[in-house]
Amino acid sequence: MRRRPLLLFLVVAAVALVPWIGFLLVTLPDQYQTRHWRLAWVGFDLALVILLASAAWLGWRRRRAAVPVLVATAALLCCDAWFDVVLDWNSDDRWLSLATAGLVEIPIAVLLAVRARTIVNARVASRELTVHDIELVLGNPSAQRLLTLLGTQVMTIDELTAETGLSRAEVWATLGELSLAGYVEAVGPGWREVPLNLRAPRPEDIAEADRPRFEAFWDARLAHELNLFQRAFRHPERYGPWAQGSRARLLLSRAELRRFAEEYLELLDRYQLLHAQDSGAGDGDGEVRAVALRFYAFPENLLAAEPDGGSERGVPVDSPSPEPL
Structure with a gap:
């Protein structure tokens, strides 16, 4: 049922109940004996x-x-x-x-x-990828190092300084940038990574001056993604039950594909909120690990029509916080 007919039905039902309540008020007995x-x-x-x-x-x-x-x-x-x-x-x-x-x-x-x-x-924070993310966060080795550490546990400034070898001032400054961008948050005396989904901006929304930065970033992301797939495909024995994969070919309309993506993102949100931290290495059922998850969908006929196999760059719909490049 569409939204407007449903709302109309609810309004009519509420109005119709008013005289019915009045009828019951004047006709029902104060006492009544019944069976069952x-x-x-x-x-x-x-x-x-x-x-x-x-x-x-x-x-x-x-x-x-x-x-x-x-x-x-x-x-x-x-x-x-x-x-x-x-x-x-x-x-x-x-x-x-x-x-x-x-x-x-x-x-x-x-x-x-x-x-x-x-x-x-319940939703994981989501926003568009920006030049700030590319230059000051994703392209910053110090920021990537801190994100890797904070993805496994809550850590204090002193612990991060000792683990990374960075100065206390540099750790503070980098955490400040990451916090403003929504990547980390303070928890008591420590810091932790925050689940964040980054959406690729539409090509027409990217300023001409920023296009080279996005192009270079997506080229690096493509190389990183291909490396991940290559390692997972060639060495499945390294991952055991931790590696899962599936691919399919569906006949969908644009509306159905959009609905499929929305349902996928709802599922992604729900599972991203299950655990706050990676519990470290282990193979038991109770172990929690950071798992790389990707969702790509594209029309086969348009991709096959590209002479180079598809030159339009992009990133997955609502990619989680990217791994180090």
Whole structure:
């Protein structure tokens, strides 16, 4: 359903409920005896248990499908609190129902709703690649050295100075540049790398004076990428289960390709937020390593039409923070 019809439907439904509520207000009895009372409440609580368990499992697996489950669970908790308080208002359980609603059900519902909002809004910082990135960050050996170190652990100025052999002033100055560009951030007394996606600017948005810098950078990136692929392809035994690969040929429209890329970036964001640091070398299931991930998509017929195999330079859609060149 498209956005506008859906919004119209929601508005009409909200307006239609107003007279219905008035009708119920004047026609429903204050008391009513019914059958299947036990089944109604047991079924309700069973549904709540299933939603809580599903939310826990999806949250543990860090699936975005946890969002609607969290929202539904929060809604059921609010309903549970409402009916408990209203139906027990004239009974001896009134204060217990109020305490349960105010101290347990409503706070948990709010927590789940906030968590769902956090998952929806969770995004890795993203911006366009600039000349500043190329000249002052990616082309700076000191900056690359610091980024490599901070990608594995949080480190203080003294530790970075000792590890790199740079002066304290140079470390401070380089960290300042990296921080302004969004590559690192201060954490207490130390510093750490920040996940960052850099998008290639559109060719028409690049100033003529900056084109040689971008051309040289993309040539260097191409050589780096080819070297990575060559090593991974020729020596798969070095990587074992850490190396994964796939390629495919799809028939897609431009809109479908755009949607595919958006879904890929959502998946990339979710996994980039799983771990803050590389845990170092190791082969156990609990080990965490920095993994180079690439996504390229292009029409085969246009690429084959280029006499040199494709001379238009570019970088992957939303490339993560680049490795040293």
